Amino acid sequence: MASTAMxxxxxxxxxxxxxxxxxxxxxxxxxxxxxxxxxxxITGEQAIRDTLMRWGLPIGxxxxxxxFEGVAPIMVILGIYARAGAWLMTFWMVMAFVLAHIDTGHIxxxxxxxxxxxxxGPFFFLACSLCVALLGAGRxxxxxxxxxxx
Amino acid sequence: MAxxxxxxxxxxxxxxxxxxxxxxxxxxxxxxxLATGDMGIPNNLARWHLPTSLAWLGFVVxxxxxxxxxxxxxxxxxxLLLGIFMIIAIFMAHAGLMGSQNHLFxxxxxxxxxxxxxYFLETQMFYLLGGFAVALLGAGKxxxxxxxxxx
Numbered sequence: 001m002a003s004t005a006m007x008x009x010x011x012x013x014x015x016x017x018x019x020x021x022x023x024x025x026x027x028x029x030x031x032x033x034x035x036x037x038x039x040x041x042i043t044g045e046q047a048i049r050d051t052l053m054r055w056g057l058p059i060g061x062x063x064x065x066x067x068f069e070g071v072a073p074i075m076v077i078l079g080i081y082a083r084a085g086a087w088l089m090t091f092w093m094v095m096a097f098v099l100a101h102i103d104t105g106h107i108x109x110x111x112x113x114x115x116x117x118x119x120x121g122p123f124f125f126l127a128c129s130l131c132v133a134l135l136g137a138g139r140x141x142x143x144x145x146x147x148x149x150x
Numbered sequence: 151m152a153x154x155x156x157x158x159x160x161x162x163x164x165x166x167x168x169x170x171x172x173x174x175x176x177x178x179x180x181x182x183x184l185a186t187g188d189m190g191i192p193n194n195l196a197r198w199h200l201p202t203s204l205a206w207l208g209f210v211v212x213x214x215x216x217x218x219x220x221x222x223x224x225x226x227x228x229x230l231l232l233g234i235f236m237i238i239a240i241f242m243a244h245a246g247l248m249g250s251q252n253h254l255f256x257x258x259x260x261x262x263x264x265x266x267x268x269y270f271l272e273t274q275m276f277y278l279l280g281g282f283a284v285a286l287l288g289a290g291k292x293x294x295x296x297x298x299x300x301x
Binding site for chain 2: 018019021022025026029033036037040043044045046047110112114115116117120121123124127128130131132133134135
């Protein structure tokens with residue numbers, strides 16, 4: 001395969017392209033999908049506020065969504081300190097599990113239609129955010145933030 | 151510098167592992183649901199006047215493909231098959247064809263049913279693009295490492 005230097009370099013370029021494309025796909029997927037949830041919070045969706053109330057926490061904390069699932073995913077999508085943004089999203093989703101999905105037993109249940117895990121969606125957000133934090137943004141983005149992006 | 155690049159590599163492999171386990175384990179559950187009588191796929195095949203026995207192909211992709219990703223054995227192949235399978239699934243069940251609803255541009259309600267909050271095909275997109283991401287990234291070093299360039 002790598003019998004000549006040229007072949008090796010080409011193979012390497014293809015591998016880099018694939019990695020960077022995958023990182024872009026992950027960033028855009030997790031970023032855009034979560035922004036819909038954020039817009040719902042901003043326009044008055046009650047789930048987070050209900051959870052905060054259940055734990056006796058200030059309801060105003062729901063507005064931190066603007067940072068953790070608003071600004072952070074935009075950083076991830078654009079490639080501006082994407083790793084930092086992804087860690088913020090990861091923290092947010094860990095809190096979602098701790099406050100809303102563990103004591104309620106959701107993590108031990110199947111989805112309401114009986115097909116798949118009940119918290120499949122939240123878990124995808126948690127895991128994909130963590131993946132972006134660990135993998136970095138790759139080449140396809142604004143490339144701002146040095147080690148905190150690449 | 152050498153230390154930094156080693157840390158980078160292990161972070162990469164950890165990210166690949168987490169992605170594989172997430173996509174792989176979650177889709178295996180759907181394979182099991184299909185095997186234990188969930189009619190989602192058979193019903194869609196019937197609507198398209200296709201033999202419902204073709205659902206076994208879905209089981210292979212969901213269950214065997216999922217396991218391939220989890221174990222790190224032909225993980226890229228498993229991810230690629232899942233991505234293609236999800237495109238077919240969305241085409242057949244969510245695109246408004248042959249009597250299905252068109253969910254492509256639909257925002258859906260929260261579990262409480264009192265506020266829209268997510269893209270209708272959110273989970274499907276996670277499987278579709280997560281599968282392709284595994285196919286593009288490969289398994290990394292944490293796994294059985296079976297399958298050569300397909301892993």
